[in-house]
Amino acid sequence: xxxxxxxxxxxxxxxxxxxxxxxxxxxxxxxxxxxxxxxxxxxxxxxxxxxxxxxxxxxxxxxxxxxxxxxxxxxxxxxxxxxxxxxxxxxxxxxxxxxxxxxxxxxxxxxx
Amino acid sequence: xxxxxxxxxxxxxxxxxxxxxxxxxxxxxxxxxxxxxxxxxxxxxxxxxxxxxxxxxxxxxxxxxxxxxxxxxxxxxxxxxxxxxxxxxxxxxxxxxxxxxxxxxxxxxxxxxx
Numbered sequence: 001x002x003x004x005x006x007x008x009x010x011x012x013x014x015x016x017x018x019x020x021x022x023x024x025x026x027x028x029x030x031x032x033x034x035x036x037x038x039x040x041x042x043x044x045x046x047x048x049x050x051x052x053x054x055x056x057x058x059x060x061x062x063x064x065x066x067x068x069x070x071x072x073x074x075x076x077x078x079x080x081x082x083x084x085x086x087x088x089x090x091x092x093x094x095x096x097x098x099x100x101x102x103x104x105x106x107x108x109x110x111x112x
Numbered sequence: 113x114x115x116x117x118x119x120x121x122x123x124x125x126x127x128x129x130x131x132x133x134x135x136x137x138x139x140x141x142x143x144x145x146x147x148x149x150x151x152x153x154x155x156x157x158x159x160x161x162x163x164x165x166x167x168x169x170x171x172x173x174x175x176x177x178x179x180x181x182x183x184x185x186x187x188x189x190x191x192x193x194x195x196x197x198x199x200x201x202x203x204x205x206x207x208x209x210x211x212x213x214x215x216x217x218x219x220x221x222x223x224x225x226x
Contacts, residue, residue: 031211041198043156043216055211090155099144099163099204099212103155 003027004104006091012110013081021076021107023091031055032074033092033101034066043090049074050096081111115139116203118217127226131188135201135217138182144204145177145184146214149197156200160186191224198222 004025013019025032033056034046048056049068063079074091091104119134133147144163148156162168162175162184174187184203188195201217 041150041219043200043219045213045215048211048213050211056213094212096211100146100158100161101212101214102158103148106155 004091004093004102006089006104006107008107009105010108010110012112014112015081015083017081018077018079019081019109020078021089021091021109023074023076023104025072025091025093025102025104027093027102029093029095029102030071031094031096032068032071033094034074034076035090035092035103037088037090037106039087047074047076078109081109083111085109086111115205115215116201116217118199118201118220120220122221122223124223124225125191127191127193127224129191129224131191131195131222131224133186133188133199133201133220133222135184135186135203136182137184137201137203137205137215139203139205139215140179140182142203142205144212145175146202146204147173147175147184147186148200148202148216149195150200150219151197188222191222193224193226196223 031050037043047066052068088106092101094101125131147160150156160175162177168175172189176185198219202214205215
Protein backbone atom coordinates (compact mmCIF):
# COMPACT_ATOMS: atom_id res chain seq x y z
CA UNK A 1 0.00 0.00 0.00
CA UNK A 2 1.20 3.53 -0.72
CA UNK A 3 1.39 5.46 2.51
CA UNK A 4 3.42 7.15 5.17
CA UNK A 5 4.51 4.59 7.76
CA UNK A 6 6.15 4.99 11.14
CA UNK A 7 7.84 2.62 13.57
CA UNK A 8 7.32 1.95 16.34
CA UNK A 9 3.66 2.69 16.96
CA UNK A 10 4.15 2.79 20.73
CA UNK A 11 7.28 3.58 22.70
CA UNK A 12 7.46 3.43 26.49
CA UNK A 13 10.77 4.32 28.05
CA UNK A 14 12.37 5.84 31.12
CA UNK A 15 13.71 9.31 31.63
CA UNK A 16 17.26 9.74 30.45
CA UNK A 17 17.10 7.08 27.75
CA UNK A 18 17.76 7.66 24.05
CA UNK A 19 15.24 6.50 21.45
CA UNK A 20 14.60 6.72 17.72
CA UNK A 21 11.47 6.86 15.59
CA UNK A 22 11.54 5.98 11.91
CA UNK A 23 9.38 7.21 9.06
CA UNK A 24 9.11 6.05 5.48
CA UNK A 25 6.90 7.22 2.65
CA UNK A 26 6.38 5.58 -0.71
CA UNK A 27 4.24 8.34 -2.17
CA UNK A 28 7.14 9.76 -4.17
CA UNK A 29 7.06 12.98 -2.13
CA UNK A 30 10.20 15.04 -1.65
CA UNK A 31 9.42 16.97 1.53
CA UNK A 32 8.95 15.31 4.91
CA UNK A 33 8.04 16.60 8.35
CA UNK A 34 7.99 15.77 12.02
CA UNK A 35 5.11 17.09 14.14
CA UNK A 36 4.44 16.78 17.85
CA UNK A 37 0.92 16.50 19.24
CA UNK A 38 0.73 17.14 22.95
CA UNK A 39 -1.81 15.94 25.51
CA UNK A 40 -4.13 18.82 24.60
CA UNK A 41 -4.10 17.61 21.00
CA UNK A 42 -2.24 20.70 19.77
CA UNK A 43 -0.24 19.78 16.66
CA UNK A 44 3.01 21.65 16.12
CA UNK A 45 5.70 21.36 13.47
CA UNK A 46 9.19 20.41 14.61
CA UNK A 47 11.30 19.82 11.49
CA UNK A 48 11.07 19.64 7.73
CA UNK A 49 13.41 18.09 5.19
CA UNK A 50 13.42 18.54 1.44
CA UNK A 51 15.49 16.02 -0.51
CA UNK A 52 17.63 15.27 2.56
CA UNK A 53 18.18 18.96 3.32
CA UNK A 54 16.90 20.51 6.56
CA UNK A 55 14.43 23.26 5.64
CA UNK A 56 12.53 24.01 8.82
CA UNK A 57 13.87 23.72 12.34
CA UNK A 58 11.45 25.10 14.87
CA UNK A 59 12.43 25.92 18.43
CA UNK A 60 13.08 22.36 19.45
CA UNK A 61 15.60 21.29 22.12
CA UNK A 62 18.79 20.02 20.50
CA UNK A 63 18.18 16.69 22.22
CA UNK A 64 16.02 16.08 19.15
CA UNK A 65 18.01 15.29 16.03
CA UNK A 66 16.34 14.47 12.74
CA UNK A 67 18.11 12.63 9.94
CA UNK A 68 17.06 12.02 6.38
CA UNK A 69 19.13 9.36 4.61
CA UNK A 70 17.12 9.82 1.42
CA UNK A 71 13.98 11.63 0.37
CA UNK A 72 11.75 8.69 1.29
CA UNK A 73 12.98 8.36 4.88
CA UNK A 74 13.07 10.68 7.87
CA UNK A 75 14.13 9.55 11.30
CA UNK A 76 13.98 11.29 14.66
CA UNK A 77 16.47 10.55 17.41
CA UNK A 78 15.82 11.84 20.91
CA UNK A 79 18.54 11.94 23.55
CA UNK A 80 18.10 12.12 27.31
CA UNK A 81 14.34 11.75 27.24
CA UNK A 82 12.32 13.90 29.62
CA UNK A 83 8.78 13.55 30.97
CA UNK A 84 7.69 16.49 28.82
CA UNK A 85 8.65 14.61 25.68
CA UNK A 86 5.65 12.35 26.16
CA UNK A 87 3.41 13.01 23.16
CA UNK A 88 2.35 11.58 19.84
CA UNK A 89 4.89 12.22 17.08
CA UNK A 90 3.62 12.32 13.53
CA UNK A 91 5.58 12.13 10.34
CA UNK A 92 4.12 13.74 7.22
CA UNK A 93 5.10 14.15 3.61
CA UNK A 94 4.27 16.44 0.74
CA UNK A 95 5.10 17.13 -2.87
CA UNK A 96 7.04 20.41 -2.82
CA UNK A 97 4.89 23.25 -4.07
CA UNK A 98 1.56 21.44 -3.77
CA UNK A 99 0.96 22.10 -0.10
CA UNK A 100 -1.09 19.05 0.84
CA UNK A 101 0.58 17.06 3.58
CA UNK A 102 -0.18 13.44 4.37
CA UNK A 103 0.38 12.07 7.83
CA UNK A 104 1.68 8.78 9.12
CA UNK A 105 -0.14 6.83 11.84
CA UNK A 106 1.87 8.39 14.67
CA UNK A 107 4.18 7.14 17.40
CA UNK A 108 2.89 7.45 20.95
CA UNK A 109 5.91 8.11 23.17
CA UNK A 110 5.50 7.73 26.91
CA UNK A 111 8.38 8.70 29.16
CA UNK A 112 8.15 7.43 32.74
CA UNK B 113 -3.14 36.59 19.10
CA UNK B 114 -2.86 32.97 18.07
CA UNK B 115 -1.68 32.43 14.50
CA UNK B 116 -4.58 30.13 13.70
CA UNK B 117 -7.67 30.15 15.83
CA UNK B 118 -10.73 27.92 15.57
CA UNK B 119 -14.14 28.39 17.11
CA UNK B 120 -14.16 26.82 20.50
CA UNK B 121 -16.07 23.61 20.80
CA UNK B 122 -17.23 21.16 21.35
CA UNK B 123 -19.86 21.46 18.65
CA UNK B 124 -22.85 19.17 18.80
CA UNK B 125 -25.31 18.83 15.92
CA UNK B 126 -28.14 16.39 15.19
CA UNK B 127 -27.80 13.88 12.39
CA UNK B 128 -28.75 15.40 9.05
CA UNK B 129 -27.97 18.97 10.11
CA UNK B 130 -25.27 21.28 8.76
CA UNK B 131 -22.13 21.57 10.89
CA UNK B 132 -20.23 24.83 10.55
CA UNK B 133 -16.60 25.06 11.59
CA UNK B 134 -14.72 28.35 11.55
CA UNK B 135 -11.10 29.41 11.53
CA UNK B 136 -9.26 32.73 11.47
CA UNK B 137 -5.58 33.29 10.78
CA UNK B 138 -3.21 36.16 11.43
CA UNK B 139 -0.61 35.94 8.62
CA UNK B 140 -1.94 37.98 5.69
CA UNK B 141 0.45 36.42 3.16
CA UNK B 142 -0.82 32.87 3.75
CA UNK B 143 -1.80 31.28 0.46
CA UNK B 144 -3.04 27.81 1.21
CA UNK B 145 -5.51 26.45 3.71
CA UNK B 146 -6.47 22.97 4.76
CA UNK B 147 -8.98 21.10 6.83
CA UNK B 148 -7.98 17.87 8.50
CA UNK B 149 -10.19 15.40 10.32
CA UNK B 150 -8.74 13.46 13.23
CA UNK B 151 -10.55 10.58 14.85
CA UNK B 152 -9.59 9.75 18.42
CA UNK B 153 -6.30 7.86 18.49
CA UNK B 154 -5.73 8.29 14.75
CA UNK B 155 -3.66 10.57 12.57
CA UNK B 156 -4.93 13.74 10.86
CA UNK B 157 -6.57 13.02 7.53
CA UNK B 158 -6.72 15.70 4.85
CA UNK B 159 -10.31 16.33 3.79
CA UNK B 160 -10.22 19.71 2.04
CA UNK B 161 -7.71 22.17 0.65
CA UNK B 162 -8.52 25.65 -0.63
CA UNK B 163 -6.25 28.19 -2.25
CA UNK B 164 -8.45 30.97 -3.64
CA UNK B 165 -11.32 33.08 -2.36
CA UNK B 166 -14.76 31.59 -2.56
CA UNK B 167 -16.28 28.19 -2.06
CA UNK B 168 -14.93 24.75 -2.87
CA UNK B 169 -17.26 21.79 -2.67
CA UNK B 170 -16.39 18.10 -2.37
CA UNK B 171 -19.32 15.83 -1.66
CA UNK B 172 -20.92 16.85 1.63
CA UNK B 173 -18.01 19.18 2.46
CA UNK B 174 -17.72 22.83 1.45
CA UNK B 175 -14.69 24.94 2.30
CA UNK B 176 -15.03 28.72 2.18
CA UNK B 177 -12.15 31.19 2.08
CA UNK B 178 -12.16 34.95 2.53
CA UNK B 179 -8.60 36.27 2.46
CA UNK B 180 -9.64 39.86 3.09
CA UNK B 181 -11.24 38.81 6.36
CA UNK B 182 -8.55 36.16 7.00
CA UNK B 183 -11.24 33.61 7.51
CA UNK B 184 -11.74 30.04 6.38
CA UNK B 185 -14.63 27.76 7.19
CA UNK B 186 -15.82 24.20 6.64
CA UNK B 187 -19.45 23.24 6.21
CA UNK B 188 -20.54 19.64 6.53
CA UNK B 189 -23.97 19.02 5.07
CA UNK B 190 -26.19 16.11 6.09
CA UNK B 191 -23.95 15.40 9.07
CA UNK B 192 -23.54 11.76 10.01
CA UNK B 193 -22.45 10.17 13.30
CA UNK B 194 -19.33 9.03 11.43
CA UNK B 195 -18.39 12.71 11.05
CA UNK B 196 -17.84 12.92 14.81
CA UNK B 197 -14.16 13.81 15.16
CA UNK B 198 -11.80 16.68 15.83
CA UNK B 199 -11.46 19.05 12.87
CA UNK B 200 -8.18 20.85 12.47
CA UNK B 201 -7.72 24.01 10.45
CA UNK B 202 -4.21 24.38 9.01
CA UNK B 203 -2.64 27.36 7.30
CA UNK B 204 0.56 27.47 5.29
CA UNK B 205 2.36 30.28 7.09
CA UNK B 206 5.36 30.42 4.81
CA UNK B 207 3.46 32.61 2.38
CA UNK B 208 4.01 31.70 -1.21
CA UNK B 209 7.08 29.56 -0.74
CA UNK B 210 7.20 25.99 -1.90
CA UNK B 211 7.80 24.55 1.53
CA UNK B 212 4.67 24.00 3.51
CA UNK B 213 4.97 25.06 7.10
CA UNK B 214 1.54 24.21 8.38
CA UNK B 215 0.36 26.02 11.47
CA UNK B 216 -2.61 24.29 13.05
CA UNK B 217 -5.49 25.61 15.06
CA UNK B 218 -6.38 24.02 18.36
CA UNK B 219 -9.10 21.91 16.75
CA UNK B 220 -12.87 21.79 17.13
CA UNK B 221 -14.47 18.63 18.45
CA UNK B 222 -17.63 17.80 16.49
CA UNK B 223 -20.22 15.38 17.78
CA UNK B 224 -23.10 14.32 15.54
CA UNK B 225 -25.85 12.70 17.57
CA UNK B 226 -28.51 10.40 16.08
